[in-house]
Amino acid sequence: MTEEDHPQPVRAQLDHYCERSALFARPGFLIRRLHQIHTWLFTEETQQYNVTPVQYSLLTVLAEHGEMDQNTLAYEVGLERTSVAEVLPRLEARGLVERRQSDADRRVKLVRIARKGRALAKRMDGAAQRAHDRTIAYLPESERERFMLQLIQLVESHNDTSVVPWKLR
Template identity: 65%
Template structure:
């Protein structure tokens, strides 16, 4: 990785910000990058008719198995009401199964169906292409550092979000 001096970094930032003041605002850049990734995700996965949120939900269920809707919301950092809106759509497509908990009838448990597991696996390459395309503008030798910096920002600010994201325990 070619090392940039602080002066080089500042000069590049100043040049970018001179084109638009918004380029100096992390919140704007994060929102804009999310919009770009959403478009790339849709471009790569259009034939599956799955949104990034639906894919996150399915990935979590595919990794952890059956869980209640509130836990699922925390696992993907989404409001419970949003999860409650997404689940019926996936259930209608027979991609997941929902049932009442035998311990607490108020609790709904969800898990991927066989069809959902199959679709999740089938989408892997398309989703990876969307992620790769999102990072295309960064040299390959800098992509892991970029991901690490994003992880640090999420971890440092996770408790300030609208919906908490359950972070696993860090390895020591």
């Protein structure tokens, strides 16, 4: 049976939460709060590495896709170009990434993960995964994959609009 077969219990639960606070009726508020919670869990799990979730995302994309220009990297991670341009010098100063000007277009900066960055990202994988697991741990195991699929569908659907200036492919 699906929740559509029994919508009343879900509606009753939603009503209960919304009676406690009007904020529970606002998806944006809930998404922001979940992001705060995940950031805290990520920091708790990975504090020994001194890497933020954004930095880890950048390292992960570079490890997966290899060298790319900063604009493409920003696009892949779903960040504004200026945010990436601010984070990369810190990663470069730590020897985690290497940047260079493109031979084809001197205005373009290319970025690649350094050996030290690849090793750090690999060491962090378990701790980062624990943070991700803890973020959704309170969902019944049978609902976690569906929740992940719904998140992906929401992100992808907004990637296809002009509402979001930076997008994930």
